[in-house]
Amino acid sequence: MSMPAPQTTTAVIDVRDLRKWYPLRQGFLASLLNLNRRYLKAVDGVSFALREGEVLGLAGESGCGKSTTGMTVLQLHPASGGVVSFDGRDLVSVSGGAEMRTFRRKAQIVFQNPYESLNPRFTIEQSVAEPIVIHFPSNAVERRRRVVRALEMAGLVPAENFLQRYPHQLSGGQLQRVAIARAISVEPKFLVADEPVSMLDVSIRAGILNLLRHFATELRMAILYISHDLSTMRHICSDVAIMYLGRIVEKGPAADVLDNPQHPYAQALMAAAPVMGARKRDRVELKGALPNAMNVPQGCRFHPRCPQRMAVCETDDPALRPTTAGRIVACHLYQ
Ligand SMILES: Nc1ncnc2c1ncn2[C@@H]1O[C@H](COP(=O)(O)OP(=O)(O)OP(=O)(O)O)[C@@H](O)[C@H]1O
Numbered sequence: 600m601s602m603p604a605p606q607t608t609t610a611v612i613d614v615r616d617l618r619k620w621y622p623l624r625q626g627f628l629a630s631l632l633n634l635n636r637r638y639l640k641a642v643d644g645v646s647f648a649l650r651e652g653e654v655l656g657l658a659g660e661s662g663c664g665k666s667t668t669g670m671t672v673l674q675l676h677p678a679s680g681g682v683v684s685f686d687g688r689d690l691v692s693v694s695g696g697a698e699m700r701t702f703r704r705k706a707q708i709v710f711q712n713p714y715e716s717l718n719p720r721f722t723i724e725q726s727v728a729e730p731i732v733i734h735f736p737s738n739a740v741e742r743r744r745r746v747v748r749a750l751e752m753a754g755l756v757p758a759e760n761f762l763q764r765y766p767h768q769l770s771g772g773q774l775q776r777v778a779i780a781r782a783i784s785v786e787p788k789f790l791v792a793d794e795p796v797s798m799l800d801v802s803i804r805a806g807i808l809n810l811l812r813h814f815a816t817e818l819r820m821a822i823l824y825i826s827h828d829l830s831t832m833r834h835i836c837s838d839v840a841i842m843y844l845g846r847i848v849e850k851g852p853a854a855d856v857l858d859n860p861q862h863p864y865a866q867a868l869m870a871a872a873p874v875m876g877a878r879k880r881d882r883v884e885l886k887g888a889l890p891n892a893m894n895v896p897q898g899c900r901f902h903p904r905c906p907q908r909m910a911v912c913e914t915d916d917p918a919l920r921p922t923t924a925g926r927i928v929a930c931h932l933y934q
């Protein structure tokens with residue numbers, strides 16, 4: 600079941616033509632003369648906007664730039680280009696000062712591995728209190744009240760039972776809930792969830808995903824949900840974007856993209872990992888060299904592997920264009 604349509608029109612987060620290029624090492628002379636500067640184009644022109652309550656699923660094979668997109672949108676890595684706006688304000692123009700602090704509070708991330716994201720020497724209370732201390736300076740009573748509330752919202756009840764425990768005393772699922780409590784303790788409006796359940800037991804994944812869904816529907820949080828697992832996207836996403844070599848190649852309403860992908864790469868991805876309940880599709884085998892962000896092909900970046908490529912695909916880079924309702928696809932078959 601897809602999520603209800605959001606009620607506001609202003610985007611919480613608006614990302615335009617975001618780029619993150621990592622300079623590659625080069626020889627001394629070339630670097631001295633600034634010759635042939637080469638880059639690994641991890642994110643190479645990504646645009647999307649999320650309004651309150653919207654959940655955008657970001658899918659694509661390993662190395663296509665999903666995590667880099669999340670980190671760069673959050674300004675945890677400096678962007679190489681593009682514009683990120685939060686609540687209508689361009690973040691480049693607020694780099695520093697009170698507005699950037701507000702953004703740092705209102706935009707949070709939950710990582711894949713809760714064992715790494717929590718300090719093993721901190722109690723759960725200390726871990727969850729850390730961002731509260733930074734963003735809501737308060738006395739001990741008020742701080743504890745916020746920690747308890749965040750733990751309860753993350754489904755750890757009674758919260759008092761968890762406060763003085765250490766990470767090694769909790770299960771993986773409980774730890775991920777602590778990481779989520781930490782993120783939501785400062786009342787974010789935008790959350791990046793980067794593979795939040797992929798390290799957890801299958802049996803407890805649904806509980807965590809329901810929690811994220813609840814944050815979107817009830818608290819109107821905007822969420823960027825990064826995952827390899829397309830079957831979970833149907834459950835919590837309003838829209839799904841498919842990424843290939845640093846670009847979004849298809850984006851649209853979750854059920855439409857998952858049931859009826861239009862971009863040949865999206866079709867191949869869906870066929871390789873059939874979504875539960877979706878109609879059966881013929882398997883599309885991907886041939887050709889594996890994608891390499893250090894050497895992005897000319898023309899359509901998917902053309903070396905595309906079963907439907909045409910002559911134009913080798914020379915012209917297709918732009919994202921509207922196809923069916925709410926859908927955009929970057930492919931010459933639809934231009
Ligand atoms: N700090 C870095 N320096 C150089 N290259 C990097 C850096 N971080 C990521 N990359 C490269 O950028 C590309 C995108 O990586 P990223 O981690 O964003 O992919 P991903 O889609 O999240 O993959 P996965 O599904 O495996 O998590 C990859 O080619 C990766 O090797």
Ligand code: SF4
Pocket residue numbers: 862863864899900901902903905906907908909912917929930931932
């Ligand atoms: S533009 Fe051409 S090569 Fe690229 S996905 Fe479409 S058909 Fe395939």
Ligand SMILES: [Mg+2]
Pocket residue numbers: 665666667
């Ligand atoms: Mg990643």
